[in-house]
Amino acid sequence: QKEVEQNSGPLSVPEGAIASLNCTYSDRGSQSFFWYRQYSGKSPELIMSIYSNGDKEDGRFTAQLNKASQYVSLLIRDSQPSDSATYLCALNTGGFKTIFGAGTRLFVKA
Amino acid sequence: GAVVSQHPSWVICKSGTSVKIECRSLDFQATTMFWYRQFPKQSLMLMATSNEGSKATYEQGVEKDKFLINHASLTLSTLTVTSAHPEDSSFYICSADMPGGSGNTIYFGEGSWLTVV
16 A cells, blocks of 8 residues: 555546545554645645644635544635646655655646 | 745756756755656656765665765755766756644755756
8 A cells, every 4th residue: 555645637627616635644653744736847836734633724725634534635616727737645754754645637627 | 935946947968968956945954855856747756865964865776876966064955967868857856854843844946857968
């Protein structure tokens, strides 16, 4: 089992819809969780971090963490074509190494 | 604004030559930096972990004599691709570990496109 698993997609949603991106992980000791967005040909940029169970909202983005079920998700409300990108889930178990998922490609149709 | 700066953004070099890419942490000290390579439409591949003041730790399959990493200061790590060949053409990205109250957070540089002709 991979340490961080994401559906590679592509996930296709119409403009204005909610995009739901999911990530599961294997190490129960994971403490910090992150979502990065990577546009084609660009480097990843941090969009959300979450450390506690529950929801964390930032504008149109909501990160959800459930440590008991070992999953973290990212919801994008009112999806825009500019949200089309690859979204990387990442986690840190408390050491120096952050582990990344392979990413989910999101396509928002205008 | 950017917290990690990478230079150059793109570089073209002749086969057999060496190319150096710099990664700087801005306004914070990074004892640990990371180097990745990414081919088109593929996932990030961690190449090595750069530790300030000590030797880099390379991932399995990455040639340490070909990809030289130097982390001589707390704000600068460099990756030198030696004797570059066309198959080394790729997108190279660095990242730095920023310490924080809730734990470390990874920030990425802008990336460097390397084309070997």
